[in-house]
Amino acid sequence: MNRLRRAAGVSAVELTKRSGVSRSMLSRIENGLVSPSVEMLDRLANALGVPMSRLFAEQRSRTDFSHVPSGKGLRVERLGTVADYRYELLGHVLSGNLFVEPYLVMLEADAQPHVTFQHPGLKFLYFLSGDVTYRYGPRRVNMRVGDSLLFDATAMHGIEDLGTQPVSYLSVVFTLRS
Numbered sequence: 001m002n003r004l005r006r007a008a009g010v011s012a013v014e015l016t017k018r019s020g021v022s023r024s025m026l027s028r029i030e031n032g033l034v035s036p037s038v039e040m041l042d043r044l045a046n047a048l049g050v051p052m053s054r055l056f057a058e059q060r061s062r063t064d065f066s067h068v069p070s071g072k073g074l075r076v077e078r079l080g081t082v083a084d085y086r087y088e089l090l091g092h093v094l095s096g097n098l099f100v101e102p103y104l105v106m107l108e109a110d111a112q113p114h115v116t117f118q119h120p121g122l123k124f125l126y127f128l129s130g131d132v133t134y135r136y137g138p139r140r141v142n143m144r145v146g147d148s149l150l151f152d153a154t155a156m157h158g159i160e161d162l163g164t165q166p167v168s169y170l171s172v173v174f175t176l177r178s
Contacts, residue, residue: 130167
């Protein structure tokens with residue numbers, strides 16, 4: 001509990017205020033001197049903004065760590081990909097409820113605009129090279145190096161017009177596991 005509270009940046013005093021658990025009881029829980037009730041664990045989990053199961057997870061044994069050296073991303077063919085859009089998977093998450101897909105996307109010389117991408121989750125884009133006009137639903141945004149977008153990917157989206165090439169960008173999709 002202590003590690004989880006500190007990782008969340010919450011002081012013991014703040015957690016007692018949020019949860020209604022007394023400071024002395026919180027101290028005894030964090031020091032393993034008492035076994036709290038399910039109701040008390042629920043209050044603490046809610047106050048920390050985490051599912052109750054997180055209170056039982058051993059953080060030292062987490063396996064959601066991924067290192068991909070520069071230039072060593074796994075080239076993948078994603079379902080529904082567009083011709084000449086090259087995807088390199090840059091990592092993966094092995095545990096938890098959140099599925100994260102970070103990709104380096106590079107448009108090859110013959111790539112064409114495509115504005116009908118649509119899928120569950122949130123998408124974050126960060127442009128590394130080139131410039132494009134990006135469409136999100138009815139909106140059009142001119143994107144260039146260093147620009148980013150974060151949006152609900154259930155709306156139709158994609159590159160509407162290609163400007164300066166080559167175009168490359170980081171694309172990270174976040175979805176909840178079923």
